[in-house]
Amino acid sequence: MSAEAIPLAKPVDNQDEGTLIRRIRNGERELFYDLVRPYERRVFAAAYAILHNEADAEDAAQEAVLKAFKNLRQFREESRFSTWLIQIAVNEARMRRRREHAKVMEPIVDHQPEDASYTPRDFADWREIPSETLERKEIRQRLVEALATLDEKYREVFVLRDVEQLSIEETAKALSISVASVKTRLLRARLMLRDLLAPGFGGGWLSKLSFQKGKKPW
């Protein structure tokens, strides 16, 4: 077993968080881990969704937390600390991806202008997702690979909105793009991923796994 599902710890409420930030800024620097602890899974998820490699994502996530630590004085309290932290993680992951994969990893899907209408390529019926689906590493891997094929501009919007669950406005602000662009890119990203995944989920991916739950094929 290489990984374990750890649900997100409940974030501290805004008032507690504000107090914590003030105490850290006033010198109690050892409290910083308490501040980031509720968001460490989200920081890792953002980095992993962009880098699609666990080791690189951990490095990027650690570096993002250290940068947040170093630059805490620059955080403006009108936005949420979690959004600021995730934005740093996305920037860190994006920088590493560009540096390390600039020539190797060309996205294979979609080179059309983002406002061109998108026609679904597949109408496979994909109604239900069994609740245990994501406990299977091979299924998670399929999803990671599908996301990796998207062009960067679609992937980043999708990561902030659907993986990190930021609002459309927060996503727009984090990426310095318009709300309309977020909506357009999000539509494209979701439809492309559906096209990539629906035949697998609607077809054989899940049934192939059934023998692992006790029904042996022999």
Add this chain to the structure above:
Amino acid sequence: MVVRCEEVWREISNYIDGEIDQPLRTAMEAHIAGCSKCKAILDGTRNVARLYGDERMYPLPLGFSSRLRGKLEQKLSPQRGGALGWMVAFAAAVLAVGTFAVGNSSAFNKPPLRSEHAQPGIHVPPQMMVVVADRGKTFHVQGCEFIHDKTVRSMPAEEAIREGYSPCFRCMSKYLSATALWVPRNSVHGRSGLQDVHN
């Protein structure tokens, strides 16, 4: 208002996010109810958002939290600097030498339990992820109803045990078998179960 398939596809993402006005929503619902293709697109698009947003999609690697914490502590320690830093380093060195000299003394190579009434676990899988609260005394599976603190941190079981946490009576009861129930009353270190964790 009547909409075509292409219009449904164009607005499907906004439909899921509740970003369209009521007349368009009603028209889309009417269309989708009678169109199997658009129904398939809606279901699939919803599933995409749901799957990637699920917290099980990107589980933290084992030991992530402790490595991150270690990095932060590293970052903090040079800041102490000066005479205090040297004193801390010297104290650590003395402690390390002292611990080495004591060798196999169980009182030194096993951490004290946080609660002297607690029981050690046996056959606890060392890499099993558990959660602890800083002020707590026991480790739990995530979501255990015996967790009372608002914030918890996750770590492998072996690390929790090293920090003196013991298994929760509720969610970790299977690691508290009858053989582990007897603890010498006058010694909090007489815990035969601890070695099993490192096997």
